[in-house]
Amino acid sequence: MHFKSAYLAGVIFHLLLVLTVSCRDTFVAFSQAHTIFPSNLDSSWREAESLTTAVLGQDLPKSNPLRQGLSAYLNAAGIEAGYGFFAPHVPGTYKLVYELHYHDGRIEYETPSVKTVSAGLHLVSLLDFIGKVEDDVVREGMIKLLVYATWRKHHDMSMVRVIFGTVDFPTAKEFERGRRESYQVLYAYDVTLEPKAVPIHQP
Amino acid sequence: MQVAWKRVIDFAYRIQSDEWLTVLRIGLAIQVLLYCLFMRSDWNYLLAGTGRGLISRDLSEAALSGESSLIPRLGWLAKIGSHFGMSEALILDAAWLCLLCAACFLVVGLFSRTAAILTWFFHLCAVKSGGLLAYGMDNFTTIGLFYLMVSPLPDRCSVDYKFRNVGLKNPQLQGPFRRVLQVHLCIIYFFGGLAKCAGPDWWNGNSLWRALTQTPFNIISPEILVKWKNLFPVVGISVWLIEIGYPFFIWSKRTRLAWLICVLLMHIGIGLFMGMYLFASIMIVLNLAAFCPDLIRLRPGRLRRSEMVRGEGVLSA
Numbered sequence: 001m002h003f004k005s006a007y008l009a010g011v012i013f014h015l016l017l018v019l020t021v022s023c024r025d026t027f028v029a030f031s032q033a034h035t036i037f038p039s040n041l042d043s044s045w046r047e048a049e050s051l052t053t054a055v056l057g058q059d060l061p062k063s064n065p066l067r068q069g070l071s072a073y074l075n076a077a078g079i080e081a082g083y084g085f086f087a088p089h090v091p092g093t094y095k096l097v098y099e100l101h102y103h104d105g106r107i108e109y110e111t112p113s114v115k116t117v118s119a120g121l122h123l124v125s126l127l128d129f130i131g132k133v134e135d136d137v138v139r140e141g142m143i144k145l146l147v148y149a150t151w152r153k154h155h156d157m158s159m160v161r162v163i164f165g166t167v168d169f170p171t172a173k174e175f176e177r178g179r180r181e182s183y184q185v186l187y188a189y190d191v192t193l194e195p196k197a198v199p200i201h202q203p
Numbered sequence: 204m205q206v207a208w209k210r211v212i213d214f215a216y217r218i219q220s221d222e223w224l225t226v227l228r229i230g231l232a233i234q235v236l237l238y239c240l241f242m243r244s245d246w247n248y249l250l251a252g253t254g255r256g257l258i259s260r261d262l263s264e265a266a267l268s269g270e271s272s273l274i275p276r277l278g279w280l281a282k283i284g285s286h287f288g289m290s291e292a293l294i295l296d297a298a299w300l301c302l303l304c305a306a307c308f309l310v311v312g313l314f315s316r317t318a319a320i321l322t323w324f325f326h327l328c329a330v331k332s333g334g335l336l337a338y339g340m341d342n343f344t345t346i347g348l349f350y351l352m353v354s355p356l357p358d359r360c361s362v363d364y365k366f367r368n369v370g371l372k373n374p375q376l377q378g379p380f381r382r383v384l385q386v387h388l389c390i391i392y393f394f395g396g397l398a399k400c401a402g403p404d405w406w407n408g409n410s411l412w413r414a415l416t417q418t419p420f421n422i423i424s425p426e427i428l429v430k431w432k433n434l435f436p437v438v439g440i441s442v443w444l445i446e447i448g449y450p451f452f453i454w455s456k457r458t459r460l461a462w463l464i465c466v467l468l469m470h471i472g473i474g475l476f477m478g479m480y481l482f483a484s485i486m487i488v489l490n491l492a493a494f495c496p497d498l499i500r501l502r503p504g505r506l507r508r509s510e511m512v513r514g515e516g517v518l519s520a
Contacts, residue, residue: 004212004215004216004375005208005212005499006238007215007376007379008211008212008379010213011215011379011382014383015383015386015390018387018390020388022390022391022394023394023395025394026394026397026398027341029398029401030398030401031403033401034402034403035400035402035403036400036401036402036403036406037402062269067271068271068272068273069271069273071271071273071274072273072274073326075267075270075271075274075331075348076274076275076327076345077345077346077349077501078342078343078344078345078346078348078349079346080270080342081342082394082398083339083390083391083392083394083398084394084395084398084399085339085395086398086399086410086414087395087401087402087405087410088398088401088404088405089400089402089404089410089413090410090413090414090417092405092417093327093417093418095418112257114248114249114257115244115245115248116241116242116244116245117241117419117478118238118241118242118245118480118481119241119242119244119245119248120419121250121338121340121419121478121479122249122333122336122337122338123257123336124338124418124419125335125336125337125338126257126258126335126336129335142258142335145253145258145259145262146257146258148254149256149257149258160308167417167418169413169416171409171412172408172409172412172428172429172432172435173432175416175425175429176429176432184214190491201354
């Protein structure tokens, strides 16, 4: 009986973690997106999110062994994130376009690419991540890393203009009326190998 | 209180066959094999360090260290390999090969436990080191591999049991490990459905339209899709109803088959119409392992006591 109870206690602890993480991410989604719930509930969602974050030990200092251990367990079990895929709304798609300027004056356009469809889905995740980064320096640094991957393939370039934006797709009704997808520029950078990138457009 | 606890224990420890474990083991092994094969040509490009790949693996691992320094990553292997003069590319190739081999052992059930642990470890290293590139499929594979690794392996269909005479574990142990997968799936679908239900666009079909028309999920041309636009609200509402209803209808024997078929069809649809083949397959594997074996009526005597106690297996609880 004792071994049964011990196993079960472990199972219940694990499932409570799954539940807490799911609640936290759901509260985050509810507090940040337009939902069917009244907007005056937003502060309640944020409070609930803070509570669940605290339960998961995320409020503790980063070096705290409890936080470190719990984070390691959540990641090892694959339960560190919730399950609100495509919810409450399907997020917009981000697009990155390189304008490659060559020494001889040629200009070509390219997008980051991978060889397989499966890796393509991973690339979409990366662009989504970059799109959500709020820190300008971090975002610029990540984009520069992507540019560098392109630079290795085209050695004779003088400069790369990077345009990062969202693809806005029309609704079904708008599509029927003839509206097609549009590209909205969020950030643009001119990148050369030597100096630091110069932001040329910010919304 | 004691009565409630006893009920929970009875629910968790109900003796059941290990067919679910066979489905989980073989399904996950095939999933990882497909993952390896699909990712082979981009493996090094996506997981290389600064200045050698698409984006720096070091960046993902630095972010990972912010969470916890105990999370497995490819950087650990690269560091060990560098002591022996191995290049980063060689380490990445070796990690890919180890993952492939571990999955091959897992699919036939040879050295099941070790293979499950190694598959989980190498897969987790790849997923966490490519953290910026990860999406839902990676998480669900990790979840499945974690449960498989701690489950009472081997199962009756494994090479370990059939040819190496490794005994089965206490059949009562099958209960809690399978229950945790079942309850976890209920949580996944409930919260997935709840979050969708809260979005007005999942009521009017806009979300479904957006999901099917945006890159890279636009397998079907919008010109074709728009002809079916009146169906989108119905399908959109059906999606979150199926998800929210999962924890309520999957447990009853009367509704289980219907609900399971609905969920499987939903995932087949995601695979076919959105091109998310690996995401669809991992969800199908987890669902089949969790709930499908119950639908196969066990013949009397199928769970033979003698089979349960062979080798080091014990029945005493």
